[in-house]
Each structure stands twice: as C-alpha cells, then as structure tokens.
Amino acid sequence: MNILTLKLILAPIIIGTASLAGRRWGPAVSGWIVGLPLTSGPVIFFLAISHDIPFAANAIRGTLSGGFSLIAFCLVHAWLAQKYDWHLSTLGSLSTFALITMMLKGLVLSLLPLFVLVLLTISLGVWLMPKQESKQVAASTLNQWDIPARILVGTSFILFVTGIAPVIGPKLTGLLTTFPLFAGILAVFAQRQHGPDGAIHVLRGLVFGLFGFAGFYLVLGLLIENTSLAVSFGAASLTALVIQGSSLFILRQFHT
Secondary structure (H helix, E strand, O other): OHHHHHHHHHHHHHHHHHHHHHHHHOHHHHHHHHOOOOOHHHHHHHHHHHOOHHHHHHHHHHHHHHHHHHHHHHHHHHHHHOOOOHHHHHHHHHHHHHHHHHHHOOOOOOHHHHHHHHHHHHHHHHHHOOOOOOOOOOOOOOOOOHHHHHHHHHHHHHHHHHHHHHHHOHHHHHHHOOOOHHHHHHHHHHHHHHOHHHHHHHHHHHHHHHHHHHHHHHHHHHHOOOOOHHHHHHHHHHHHHHHHHHHHHHHHHHOO
8 A cells, every 4th residue: 555655646746747847848858857766766665665675676686677678668769760650669669678578587687797787788878879850859838638648647557567566576576667658658749749859859868867777776786685775775866866967967968
C-alpha cells in the first residue's frame, strides 16, 4: 500500500512537471527531467523495506542494466523519426527496448563493471544521436487534455509494474522500471508538434539525464548493503543531483 500511495503521488508529478517544463523551456529539458530516478528510486526503497536488502541490491543491478535498453530506445527512435512518423518511430524503438531487455535478463555482472559499461554506452549514445537541423525548438503548445492524458497513462503503467514486482522478481522488476513510458509520451508529443527535431531534443535530454541515473545507482548499490537506507539513498540522491546539474549545463550548450 505504501508503494501504491507513492506511485499515485509521484507519477502525476513526474509527467506533469516534465510536460510543463517542456512547455516552458523546451523538449530537451523534459527529456532531462525524465532521466532522473524519480520513479525507479522509490521502488527500490520500498523493495528494501518490503523484502530484504539483497533483494533490493539485485533490483538495483537490474535497473542499472536498463540503461542499455534506454540508450537503444533513444537512438532508434531519434533516427527513425528523421524518416518516419511517430507511429513507426515509437513501434521500432519500443520493440528494440523490449528485445534488449529480454536479452539482459541473463546478464550477470557485478556493480562496478556494469556501471562502467553503462557509462560508456551513455557516452556512445550522446555521440551517436542525430544532429538537429535547428538547435532551437519552440516550447510546446498544449491543449487542456494533453497533460491529464499523459498523467493517466503514466500512472496506470507505474501501478501495473508495482503490482507485478513480487511475481517477476528483482532483476526483471529493475529492468522494467526503466521502460521509457514517460520519454516515449514526451517524444511522441514533441514529434507531432515539432517534427523530428522535437523528438530528438527530448531524447537527447534523456540521454544526458542518464549520467545522473547511472551515478545514483552506482552509489546506492555500493552503500545499500553496508549502511542505513537513509545514508545510502541520501548519498545517491546527492550524487544524482550534482551530476544532473552538470549535465544540464552541457545540454543547454547544445541548444543555444
């Protein structure tokens, strides 16, 4: 019930905040916000309380492994968006995410090597993202139903994953927490309103946001079995915020 309540509170905040940020500062910042571990982090926290610390530690490695799937999603969607409409871009990128996620179920790596590989993959993702024809994309124009619709879809998915977590186990739960629902919604809306450049802005923002995501789970994975939850989550959150601040500064240089 605690997880359910948390999800009912956090999911609308995340979707609503990212959508409003996109309207105010542009799609790239929306993607950057989505990169923060604002949903997967609390899930790990409650897994540690509801089950045990080793269960949560396995879920952490699963979530960090999801960085590979997220980068693949971003690259496939961004490149497809240059030639196809949002239907095919979304179908192709989500299919790629699902395929890689299934492959990652059997991946067994300790935390540090996994972090290094994810970090290298994120860096490669930054380099491989397609160039935009225009660095400036206008803020989104939303009608009165856009944000409520995004909130409804996003919250429904979060509740679904939370509900099946005890059944599917920690590794797959961690992988599924990285499902790019929020990023997919924002990329679709941006592509519909601004064309390929809009989607690429969102996805580039997400890629930059994943540096903070990786830092968060590295610190959390190193500390959760050795310190209290308060210390481990506090240190991980501080690490993510510092990295995200730096990545936002770099991201804004791409769009000025």
